[in-house]
Amino acid sequence: DDFVFRDIDLLPDEALEDLGKIMRLSMAWTALPSSAYLTSMSLLGKPKGGSRTVAILPSFYRLMMRTNGTVIQQWDDEHALVFDTAVKNSSALQAALKRSWIMEMARKEKHYAVQMLWDMEKFFDSVQLGPLFDQLNTHGYQSELLVIGAMQHRAPRVLRVGATLSDIIPAFGCSILAGCQQSVSFVRGLMLSFVHSLGYKLTIQPSACYQHVDDLAQCVVDPCRRRVVKAAFEIGVKVLQWDRKLKLNISPKSKIVGGAAAEQVARLLTQAGLPVQAAECADDLGVTANGC
Secondary structure, three states: OOOOHHHHHHOOHHHHHHHHHHHHHHHHHOOOOHHHOOEEEEEEEOOOOOEEEEEEOOHHHHHHHHHOHHHHHHHHHHHOOOOEOOOOOOOHHHHHHHHHHHHHHHHHOOOEEEEEEEOEOOHHHHOEHHHHHHHHHHOOOOHHHHHHHHHHHOOOEEEEEOOEEOOOEOOOOEOOOOOOOOHHHHHHHHHHHHHHOOOEOOOOOOEOEEEEOOEEEEEEEEOOHHHHHHHHHHHHHHHHHHHHHHOOOEOOOOEEEOHHHHHHHHHHHHHHOOOOEEEOEEEEOOEEEEOO
C-alpha cells in the first residue's frame, strides 16, 4: 500500500488522533478496515532449492501489531519454555552447540545416545487454524489480538514475483503468515503443551526438548542402550500423538541420529506409524549432529 512507518512522523496531530481512534475501534469491534484485508505474498527462492513465501502485510495491520507489541511480548515472556530459543536474549546456535557437546560427552563416557530432530513439512503453509486457536485459547492468548490476527491470516492474498502479481486467492482454511508479528507467538502457543510433554527423566540427566519456532531437537543419553531406545521410542510415540491431534504434518525426513540405537528407534517408530530416518549425522540448525 506504499505506506511506511516513517510517514507517520509527518502526519499532523489531528490525523494521528484519527488514526489512533480507528485502531481503538478496530480492537473494540475486532474488525479491520476493508483495505487491510489483502496480503501480498512475496515468493522467494531457497538456498537448497524450492521456494517459500513471506507476507507483506497491510500497513494498518502492521502498525496495530507494533502498538500492541508489549502485550504480545508479555505473553511470550510468560509462556516461553526454558528451552525455547526463539525468545529475546536466546541463541539457537548456542543451543545446537550444547546438544553437540552432549552427544560428544556421551561418546567420551562410552554412553549410548541418540539425537531426535523433528522436521515439519511446509509448516507455516500447513498449520490448521482450528487446533491453533484451540491451543492459544487454552494458554490465555489475548482474545482481541487473536481474532484480529485470525482475520488477517485468513484474508485474501496475492502472490508477488518481482513486479508480477497473481490473481487474488480469496480465502484460506490453513496456513499462517510468515512475516506477521504474531506468527512466532502463534506457533509457540500451538506447540506449548506438545513440547512440554516431551520431557523425559533418565538416570544420567533429564532429556528436554529444545524448540526454535517449528524446529524441535532432543538428546537422549544413558549408559544402558535399552533405556535409551525405550525413552526415545516413548518420546516418538508422544510426537505421533500430538502430530495427529494438532495436524502438524511431521516430515518423514525427520532424523534419529546415533548408530545402532538410532536405527532401532527409527525402525520401531516407523512400524508404529511415524516414518523417520536413522542417520549417522544430520544438520541441526547449522551445526552437524553426530551420533554415537
